[in-house]
Structures are given as C-alpha cells and as structure tokens.
Amino acid sequence: MKRFYIILALSAAVCTSAAQSNSVLQLKNRYAMHLEDKAAEYLWCPSVQVYSSMKNNEWNKDRRYNTTYDSMGNILTDVNEDLNWTPESTSPRYTSETYTYNGFGKRLTGLIQTGNDLDNLTDSRKFDFTYDEVVPTFTTSYSNYYFRDGDWVKDKSSYKVKVTRDSEGRVTQVLRSQWDAMGF
Numbered sequence: 001m002k003r004f005y006i007i008l009a010l011s012a013a014v015c016t017s018a019a020q021s022n023s024v025l026q027l028k029n030r031y032a033m034h035l036e037d038k039a040a041e042y043l044w045c046p047s048v049q050v051y052s053s054m055k056n057n058e059w060n061k062d063r064r065y066n067t068t069y070d071s072m073g074n075i076l077t078d079v080n081e082d083l084n085w086t087p088e089s090t091s092p093r094y095t096s097e098t099y100t101y102n103g104f105g106k107r108l109t110g111l112i113q114t115g116n117d118l119d120n121l122t123d124s125r126k127f128d129f130t131y132d133e134v135v136p137t138f139t140t141s142y143s144n145y146y147f148r149d150g151d152w153v154k155d156k157s158s159y160k161v162k163v164t165r166d167s168e169g170r171v172t173q174v175l176r177s178q179w180d181a182m183g184f
Contacts, residue, residue, distance in 0.1 A: 048067075063082060076098065092115050097110060098110070102131065106136070108128060111126045124146070127145065138161075140163065142157075
C-alpha cells in the first residue's frame with residue numbers, strides 16, 4: 001500500500017511540475033510578446049494605487065498614488081495624496097514627482113513638488129544624473145538640490161565619478177568625489 005501512495009505522489013509531482021513548467025513558459029512568451037509591442041500599455045504598471053495601514057483592527061487608507069509611464073514602463077509622473085490630511089496638518093497634502101530618462105531607460109532628471117493645492121504646487125527638490133559614454137548604464141554624477149529661500153541649494157549627497165581610461169579604452173582609475181560646502 002505504501003508503494004502505491006509513493007507512486008501516486010510521484011506521478012502527481014511530475015504532472016504538477018510539467019503543468020507549472022508549461023505555465024511558466026507561457027507566461028515568459030506572453031511577457032516577451034508584450035515587450036515587443038512598444039505601443040501597448042504595460043500590464044504590470046498600475047496607474048492608481050492606494051496604500052493602507054491597520055488601525056484599530058480596520059484598514060485605514062493612507063495615500064493614493066496616480067502614476068503615468070513611458071512606453072518602456074519608466075515612471076514619468078507620480079502624484080500622491082495624503083488621504084488623512086486635514087487643514088491642521090503640518091505636512092503637505094500632495095507630492096508630485098516628474099522624471100525624464102535617456103535612451104537606455106536610465107533616469108536623467110527628477111523634480112519633486114509639494115503643496116496643499118494640486119494646481120499650485122511649489123518646487124521642493126530636484127536631481128539629475130550623468131552616465132559614462134562607454135558604459136551608458138554607469139552613473140558618473142548625481143546632483144541633488146533642495147529649494148530654500150527661493151534658490152536651489154546642492155545637497156551633500158551629490159557626487160561625481162571620474163573614469164580614466166588608457167589608449168585602448170581600458171579603465172585605469174575611478175575617482176569618486178562627494179560634494180561639500182567647499183565643492184567636490
């Protein structure tokens with residue numbers, strides 16, 4: 001009797017494995033076809049999300065995100081609203097983030113705006129990236145700014161990377177510099 005159950009269990013495992021393998025292959029093919037059609041909307045990019053947390057044994061809606069994407073699935077705009085905001089709140093009701101990308105899908109710029117009126121947001125933070133001309137996915141600089149007293153001020157999280165190559169294009173040195181009040 002034990003032998004019968006073992007054979008039955010092994011048969012079920014083989015059938016399940018074959019079915020899962022077939023499903024995975026179908027999903028991979030479906031995803032590949034989906035990526036080939038650049039004009040199609042991406043299935044896995046939600047345009048609206050609501051984040052909730054548990055309070056007093058009930059789900060409480062905290063934030064709503066409205067997001068747009070480019071044809072590669074990169075976030076172009078992300079506007080979020082504090083659903084618990086009241087006029088007495090000290091934090092802004094809305095935060096809007098806008099991004100640009102290069103041809104490799106790497107983020108070039110970002111602008112963050114905040115405020116209590118969606119049609120009248122103020123600049124809060126911005127940043128930009130540069131990339132290596134030989135390895136276009138390698139970040140060579142990151143500049144982060146915050147808006148204070150009507151001016152953009154560079155933040156100390158900013159950095160730049162200098163890549164030195166020999167005559168054959170091989171990397172001979174990589175120098176990373178942080179930003180401080182005196183510069184890089």
